[in-house]
Amino acid sequence: MEGDVQYCYLEFQPDQEWFQPAHKQVVAKPAVTHELIHQTNLLDDGTAVVLFEIVGDVDRITALLEEHFVALKYQLIVRDDSVFVYAHFRTNETIYELLRMFDQHEIVMDPPMIYTEYGALKVTVVGSKEIVAQAIEEVDADVSFTLTRTGSYQPYQRSLFSLLTPKQQETLKTAIECGYYRDPREATYEDLAAELDCAVGTVGEHLRKCEAKLLSRLVP
Template identity: 45%
Template sequence: MRSVRLRLDLPAAYVHPMHAFVADTPGFRETRLRHWNPSVGERNTLVFFVDGDDEAAYTDALADQPSIAEYETAAAEGRRGFHLAVTEDQRTADARLTAAFLGTGVVVVPPIVYREDRAIDVSLVGASGELTTAIDGLPGDVDVTVRRVRPYDGRVADPTAALTPRQLAALEVAVDIGYYASPREATLDAVAAELDCAVGTAAEHLRKAEATVLRQVVASVPGGRR
């Protein structure tokens, strides 16, 4: 079983009007599709995060799209951008893209990233043969770039999958007792006491765990730095 990251460079006909809006409008950067209804069909409900500065401008443009049945936004506390839930009648171009993944043995792993250069980044998990079938099933006029292939180890969905049991225990203890709270509620000595180990050992476990988790988080973000 493998994990594959793809970049899809789309002809104009495949670029959703709201993807084009984000690409063309100053103050907007990218959109991330985080969740969707399990049965993809003629009408679908999707949840996005829109990395943009002007929610009103976005929703005004969204309201003008004939494919949109309804939508609702929510503030993203403490960060720029906003959340968006939308129900949409599937466009023919979108149906052609999703058809490559339906009925195959692959799983599309969120988020799907709609980049400001009008490309799409998507991650797939599945058996090698099924992945090949899915990629070959994409429309021929879509330019597909395989950005990365690696054995699946759970890191796409769970950034702690690569930790040793002791590193995971150290992180869990540190979080539970408030070592990562702001302001900090517990010291490294307290973490060591909970783990029944030396302070230096606790520090080493946390350093390695932090480095591993952060690498996995960054590596699992389509469109992020490689």
């Protein structure tokens, strides 16, 4: 059966820490530029497993995790500009209720989930607005939900773009709109810097990081 598949873009704002107090310690540091949850699953015993990524200074991130992160067990996968964490942890009430929401309703999460600087978690949920609203209504936990956007779901495109930081997203969108990636090229770094009101070197840095992040996921 063909037809538009709908998505809803949600923000969750909990009254307590999401996974544990380590989150607050990590994201408050200037060495961290982005934190993403790629996948998390609830197990039968009420515990959960998670795969998340922290982007930034890997030495500082690793040190912060070793000092503050608490889990039943975890492993670190270190890359050039990020640290992946695979962990088995005990859930609190909020996490348990939110993960159950996806098991009990006709909705699925399109990862990654993204932490904001103000402690919320941005999530793309695939499913009708009506079913998402019903699922939210049945969550028995102290969480505030904000529905920021709905529309027709475009697979993969949204997931890739969400890997970028807000500044990288803004720079890439401006570059595309101004014709930087057209052939022949219709804009320079200087043009983009004027549009974004930033330094020319900042434009170059953001675009190089965008290209490295996105292209590495396109090539098998």
